Structures are given as C-alpha cells and as structure tokens.
Amino acid sequence: MTFETGISDIAFGVVDLTPGDNAAAAFSYTFSDSRYEVSVWGPGGKQAIDDTSSGLKPVNHALAEGPSYAAVHTSGRPGEFSLEGAAFSNLDEDGRVSVSAMQAYTFTLSANSVLTLSGNFYQRVSEAQLPGYFQSGVNRVELSFTSPDLPIYGGYYSSLVLNRESDLHVDRDLWLAYANTSNQAVTIDVTFSVENYSIIYSDLPIAAVPEPSTWAMLAAGMLTVGAIARRRHRHA
Template identity: 25%
Template sequence: MYAHLNKFSLCALAALAAAWAPAQAASSTVAASIDHFQYQLVDLDLADGISPSIIFANERWSSETYGAGQQQSLAAPGTTSIVTEFGTSGTTLSHSTLSSTASVNFPVPADGVKHLYWNRNSHSASFTLSPNTQLIFTGVARLSEQLVQKFDYSAGRIKMQGTLGDEADLMSTFEKSYLTNDGAATINLYGMLISDAQARQGQFSLETAASLSAPIAPIPSVPEPSSYAMLLAGTCLVGAVARRRRRAVARQAA
C-alpha cells in the first residue's frame, strides 16, 4: 500500500511541477561592435621632403549603459556591466574597440514593469594631417540581433565617419553607418581622407549602440497550471485508486 502511495505521490507531484515550472530560460540579444580600429598614413608626394604625420587633439570618450533602473557612465576607456535576473547591458571602450550589448531574458516576467536595457558609446578626436598625405581608417564591424519574442523596440547600430577641412574648404569626408536586422553580419570598414599641399585639420568619430525594450507583461489575475498537466495528475490518481481497489478485492477473496 505504501509503495502505491509513494508512486502515486511522485507521479502527481511531477505533473504539478511541470504545470507550474516556467519555460526553459532563453535570452534575446542585440550587439554592435567595432573591433581592430586603426589608421594608416600614406605619403602621396615623396619629393616634397615631408614625412607623413598626424597629431591628435581633443580626444573624447563617452559611454552610457542602462538596465533595470541602473545607469553607468564612462568618460575614458573602460568597461561597464549591468546584470540582473531579467537582463544585461554593457560595453567595452578602448582605442581599438567599441562594443555595445543588451539582452533580455525570456519569458519576460508578468510584473507590469517595462524591461529596458541599452548601451551607447562614442569615441572622437580632432587632428592635424600633414600635407600630401592619405589617411586610411579601418575596422571590423559586427552586428547581431537574435530575438526569441517580439519587442517594442530592438536595434543595434555602428557608425564611423571622418572629415578633413572646414565648412569653407572641405577637402574630403566619409561616413559608414549600419543598423541591425534579424541575424548577424560582419562588415569590413574603410574610410579615407586626403590632404593637399597644406596641412589640414580634420576629425573622426566612432559610435556603437544596442537597445532592447520588452513589452510590458500585465500581472495575471489568477495563474493556472496547464490543462495537460492537471489531466496527467488526475490520470495518476485514478490509476492508483483502481489498483488499490483490485488489491483489496483480491485480499477479501483470499
């Protein structure tokens, strides 16, 4: 008899646990990064006796990271990280790398709260470029967006741009900008600026951003276990009762 009760208890408890257990955890993620950023100088006039050179000034860094009401900032190379039970956001900021990440765990809790995680970065500087010089910027951009549910807003973005000269005498300029779509992509970035016979002033900037905003899930009035799990528990109960009755009848007959 006790063996029967133990088997029944295990069966029913397992079914009820399956009814109430949350779905297997998964995460929606958005990421955007620029890696291996560097520059190269090319001498366009070997006869002028001027070696290619670049002098940087006014270098600026900025990073803002947000998640679950928390916020972190950077004004110099470094990292940020916000990790909660519902999601994450963070960044890496250096001379060669800018990265932005945001993730939200699934399923989004039904707590009536808006779950928002994001990061945005920028790195910029002005410079003086020597005469008759080609300045080449390169880097590797990576964008990815993997969503396991519908979001109010999801986006990843990278941007690299540069200008040489001023508004009255703009020598050259470039801009590379990309946004995420569903999936992942790797892009080789290339930008070029060329000075004339004079030293020229210019500037460059890099940007990355990632953001996820989950829809607000209203608090349910009465959570209920699934019908299938309840049916399974009921089947276990009926089977156990039937076996006990058969054994009782067999003992009486004996």
C-alpha cells in the same frame, strides 16, 4: 531580445599623394572625448551608468536585473570596444535595456596626404524565445570624419533594426580614407560611435492562432449550442 556589437583591429595609416616633393606624409592624433552609457529599465525602476571620465582607460561597465542585462567593455586602444545586452520578460511592462559608447580623436594630417583607417566590426540582434511578447531591437555603428579646415564629410554608417525577423547580423572588415589635397596641414576629427537598445512589450500579448483541430472543436460546440437553443425555442 539580445544584441552584441564590436569594433576591433583598428589601425591608422597615411598615403603620400605627392611622393616627389621631398615632404614626407605624416599624421598625429590626440584623444579628445569619450562617453559610455548603460541602462536597464525594469520593475525596480531605471538603473543607469553615465561615464564621461574614463577616457582611454579600459572600461568594464555592466548592469543587470535578473537575466536581463547591458554591458560595455573597452580595451584601452583607440576605437575598440564591445557592447552586449538582453531584454527578457522579467523586466515587465515596457522593459528595455540600452548601451552606447563613443570615442573622439583629433588628428593633424600633413599636406597632400591621405589618412586611412582599417578595422573590423560586427553587429547582431536576435529575438529571444518569449511567446506572447512583442520585441524590438536597434543596433547602430558609425565612424565619422569631419574637418574644420576642409568642407568634406566622410565616414561609415551601419544600422540593424529588428522588428519581425528572428536574427540580423553583420561581420565585415572596413577601410576608410580621408584626403587632404591642400598644401597645408589640416585638422580632422574622427569619431567612433556605437548604440544598442532592446525593448519588449509585455503588456501587448500576441494572441495565439488556434490549431485546425481547435477550430473544429469550437465549431462543433457552436453547433451543439445552436441545436439546444432551437429545441428550447420549440418547447416554449
């Protein structure tokens, strides 16, 4: 099972809802929190990275066990990061990999203004060529807007869950807006969150379905065994 996810080309803007009031629309923001987690479970146990201190600095975290791996990369720009990983049969029983990333910002938006966010995101979850293994993968992207000053929640959520399909993917542009229609500036918390994990169950082999020719050979063999058994019964 393989996966990849990314958010890129993030841009913030502002729209003035009352252009005739001589008060310019504006916004400002500060970084408030981040977390990057990478894990690989294999025969040697669990390897893990839990980074809560990098902030907006570029991040390149990766873990691997054989061909299986998980990685997260950030550019240092707000809301932009990429994640990737793969879980293969070398991880043995209940092998899995996971990676997640989160960044949070606090915005101040002027009265009678709209905060806009645009960008691009992609998601992909693909089944690996592992005959005899059950594979499962989950890929989530969430962008959220919340405010202690306004009783409105906004955002975008996309989730891919692969169980039986061979491949799922999304690649699209996004545009979000959060309006402050009050006559005073408000605070808005904006959070970017991505989560991926892949699991393989090597202890649950999928029984192969015999080909028609195999069924014919099995049937002929059963008839032969039955004939021999009847012969022996008559001679007894």
